[in-house]
Amino acid sequence: MAVETASRGPAAETGETVEGGEPSFRPSPIGWLARGIVWAAIAWLVLIFPLGREAFELQRYSEAVIFGIIGLSLNVLLGYVGQISLGHQAFVGIGAFTSAYIVTEQNLSFWVGVAAAVAVGGLQALVLGGVSLRITGLYFALVTLAYGLVAEKNIFQIQELTGGGLGQPAPKPKGFESDFRYYYLCLVFLAIVLWVDWRMMRTKSGRALLALRENPRVASTFGVNVRLLTLFAFVVSGAFAGLGGALLAHNDTRVSPETWSFNLALIFVIMTVVGGLRSRAGVVIGSAFFALIGYLLDKFTILQDGLNAIPGAPDLSPEIARLVIGPVLLLLTLTLTPGGIGQQIRPIVRWLTGHRFDLKDRGLKEVQISDVRA
Amino acid sequence: MDRLRERQGQVITAAVITLLVLVLLATGEKESLVIGVITGSAYGFLALGLVLIYKSSGVFNFAQGEFGTVAVYTLYLLHFDVPYGFALLGALGVAVLMGVVVERLVVRPLFDAPRVTLLVATAGVALLSIAVQIWFGEATARPVGRALPTLDRFTVLGVQISDQRLLLLGALAILAGLLAWFFNKTNLGLAILGSSQEPTATELMGISVKRLSTIVWALAALLGGLAGVLAVPETGGFAPGVLTVAFLIPAFTAAVLGGMTSLPGAFLGGVIVGVVEAVATSAPIFEDIPGSPGTLLVFVVLLIVLVARPQGLLGKAG
C-alpha cells in the first residue's frame, strides 16, 4: 500500500498519466487546436516579441531567463530535497566570477568559462551538501546564510579573482556579441536546464528523492541511499546555479562583488517560493517576474500612479520596488497559497500537456517547505 | 544526568573563557578583549531575543534585528522634537507594536507549519522592513543621539568606554539574568516553555496558547528594540536595516554558541563572538585574509560549534 502511494505521488506531481490512475484522456481535435494556439502564443511571446525591442531591453530579458535558471536551481534544493539555502547568491556569484576569471585572466573561451562555472558551482554545493548531512534544518539555513556573507565579504574580495573594486570584465562570447543573440543563447540554456531537471526527476532516483521528502523511512526501505541522493541533488543545484552565474556575468559584461548581497539571497528564495515549489513552470515565471519588476514598473505606471495617491509616499524606484513587493508576495504566498504561482497555474499547465482542464486540480499533496529531517 | 550535563557545560564555558582571556593578554591583544566585550554586548542583546523566541516556539526569528532598527528609526524621528526619555518610550512602544503585528499576521497563520517556513517568513518580514525604511527615508546613515552623553569617564586596558556602552552591558547582564529566572522560576515562564512542547495540554489547563504567543513576541520585540536604541547611537547612526545587516549573523552565532536554549548563554555567546571578531580584525596573523577577517572567523566559530557541540556551551543537549 505504502509503496503505491509513494510511487504515485511524485509521478502525478510531475504531470504524468499513470497506469492504474485516472482513466486515459485524449483531447478532441478542437482541443488540440486550442492547445496549439496557446502554445504558439507562448512561443511568440518568448521567441518573436523580443526581436522588435531595443538592444538593452534584451539584456533585461536575458536576465529574466537566467533568473529562471537560478530559480530552478534553488527549486532542486528547496523543492526536491527540502533544504533551505539562504546563501544561494554565493553559488551564483562564484559561478559568475569563475567564468569571468577564466575568460579574462586565463584567456580561454566563453564555453570553457561556463563549463568551469558549472563545475565549481557543483563542487561548492557538494561540500555544502556534505555539511548538510551533519547539520540539519534550521541550523543548516543559518550556515548557508553565514556562508553567503563569507562569500560577499571574503571570497569576493580576493583581488586576483575579482579584479578589485572595478569588478572583473566578462565579455560576451564570439558569435553572440549582440544582446539579441545572447538572449536566444540563454533560452537554449534554460531549455537544457529544464530538460535535465525533468529527466532527473523521472528516473528512479528522482522519484525516490521526492519520496524521501514525504517519508524518509519508506524511501530507505527501497534501498535508496539517502546520503548519496542528497549529495547528488546538491551537486545538480550547484551546477545550475554556477551556470546561471556565468550567464549573468557575461550578460552584464562585468562582475562586481557588491551585487551578491544578502538582499539577493532573499530575492532568490522569494522568487522560488512565490513561483511555487516543485512546479517548474511556476518557478520560471516567478523568477522572470522578479527579474523584470523594475522594468515592468517603468513601462506600466499604474502602480506608480496608485502609490502617488497615498499621501506622503515617495516615488518607488525600481530597485526598491523589488524589495517591497517581494516580501509582501512571499508572506501572502506562505500564508494563503503555499503552492505559489505554480499551484495557481497547474490546471493550465495540465491542460496544455494534453490533459483535461480541471480547475480543482491543485496537485495531490499540499506543497510546503518541509524539513526532511526536522 | 541532566545536572551532570549542565555542570559539564558550565565547566567547558569557564575553560573556554579563561583560555581566551589568557591568550589575548599573552599576545598583547588586550585592547581587542575590551573592544570585543563592548561590541559583543550588542550581539548578546539581540541573541537574548532570538533565544527567547526559540525557547518558546522553536522559531529562528529573522526579524529580530528589525525590531531594533525600527525602534532606532522611531527614536531618530522623535528625539529632535521630544525629550529623549519620551522618545525612547515611543521607540520601544513602536517595536512592541511591530512584534505584536508580526505575531498576528505572520506567526499565527503559520503556527503549525514547519519551522523552516517560519524562518523564511520572518526573513521576508525583515526584508520588507528594510525596504520600507529605504523607501520612506533615505539610504544614508543618520546620527542618533545617545542616552548618556559622557564618553570618557572610564578607560579599561587602554580603551575608552562611554557611559552608553556601560549602560548596554549592564542592561544586558541584568536582563539575561532576569529572563533566566523568569523561565525557570515563575509560573508564566514555565507555562510559555510548556506551551511550546505541549500546546494541547496547555490549552486544557485553561491557558491560552495564543495569548502566550503574543506575550512572547511582544517581549522579544521589546528586547530587540532595547538592543537597537542602546547600541546604535554608539556605532554609527541609523541606516536602513542597520541591525540586520551588521548584527544579525553574529547574534545568531552568539545564540548558537551559547546554546539556543540558554539565556545566560546568549549573553556569554555575544561577548565571545565580539571578542573573536575584534581579534580577527586587529591581530596581525589574520591580516592577509582578504576582505573582512571578522566575518570569516565568526563563520568558522559557527561551523565548529554546530559540528562539535551542537547544543552550544550552556544549552541542553538533544
Add this chain to the structure above:
Amino acid sequence: MSQRARVAILLLVVALVGTACGQKTGVAGTGGEVVAGGGGGGGGGTASGRHEPDDNDTSGVSDSEIVIGVHAPVTGASPLPQRTFDIGKDIYWQLLAANEPDALGGRRVRVVFRDDEFNPNRAVEVCREMVESEGAFILVGGGGADQITACAEYAAENGVPYFSAGVNEAGLEEASTYFALSLTYAQQAPLIAQRIKDEGFEKVGVAVADTPSFQDGHDAFVDAAEEAGLDIVADDTINKTASEAEALAEVQKLKDADAEVVFILTSPLVYLGIAGGARNQNYDPVFIGPGITSGLNQVLTFGCPGVAKGRFFSPFPELDVIDELDPDYVAAYEQFGQGEPADDIGLALWGLNKTIRLMFEATGDELGRAALMNTIEGGEVFDSGVFAPVEFSDGERFGGTAAHLLKADCDTKLYSTEEQFVQAEG
C-alpha cells in the same frame, strides 16, 4: 510523451531560426531616439579634431531639448541623499530657462537621474539605460570612483561624452570620451603635501581604501610627501566597506604610529568610522584628503566632533562664500528648490551643470557629440566661477587647474572655505 517531444523540437527549431534573425535585424529601432536633422555629417563649422561623428552623434539633442544623464549612489554602501539629487540636478537649467530662454539655441535641458547603488556593474547598466532608453546626449557621474570608471569605459566604447569631478586617473586615461572637470586625486596630492608641510606637521599616516581606483592617488601622495620631506609613519589600506571593528583597528594602528596628520582617501562612511573611532580613543589627528564626497556637509552632520579637524580639497567652494562667487545660486534654490534648502551637493551639481553649459555654448548650434568633444579639446578655458577654470587639450582630459580647500567647523556643522582656488602646479 511524443507530443511533448514534438513541441520541444518545434521550439528548438524556432530558437535556432531566431538566433539567425537576431543577427540580421540587430537594433530594430522601432522606438528609437529622435535624430535631429542633419544626421551624421560633419559637425558644422566648429573646431575639427580627433573625434569623428558616428550614427548616434546627435542622439539626445533635438530642436527643443537636450538630455543629460546623471548617475550617483543613493543606495548601497555609501549613499548620498536622494532628495538633494532629485532637486539639485535641475536647478541650474531651470534658472537658465527662466532668465535666458534663447540660450543653447532655445533648447531646454532635461536631466535624467539614476541610482547606481554604489556598484560599478549597476553603474554601467544605468548609464546604458540612460543613453539607449532615455536618449541621453551626455553622461555625468555624481560620485564614487569605481562607478565613474566603469561608466566611463562604457561611454568611451559608445562615443558618449562623459563628465565628472576629478577622481582617479588610472582607468580613466584610456577613456577617450571622459573629461574630468576638476583636479584628480593625483593632481591634488602635491597640494595636500605642501599644505601639511606649511602647517608644520611631520608625521603623516596614510589610510586609503583598498581598491585599485585609489592606487594612483595613493602613490602620488606618497611621492609628494616624500618630496616635501614629510615622514610617513603608517601606510595602510582599509577595506572599501570597512566595518566598525575594522575602522577601530585602523585607528589603533595610526595612534600607535603617532601620526599627527592622516591622509585619508576612503568613502565618507569609512572616514566617519575612523574619525569617530579616533575620537573615542582620545586620539586627535588632523584629517586631510582629496575628493568630493568627504567634504560634504552631511559628513559633519554626522561626524562631529570626531571630524572637527578635517580639511578636504574640493572642486566646489562651500556655502559660506557662494554668494560672492555666484549670487544666482541661493536665489535659484529659493525659486525652484521646492522648499529644499540650498546645500553643497546641489552646489556641486550647479558647478558641473554651469561648466557643461559653457561647453555647449562654445560648440555652437550644431550640437553633436563629436563636435562637443572637439570643442572641449580645442584649448578654450571654461570658467564657471564656481569650479576652478578647466582647460583641456587633445590628450589631456583631466582639465582641473585649482581646487578649494574646505575646513570643518563643528560649531556650525558646516564646512567653510578656508582657501579658494588653490592653484595646482603646471
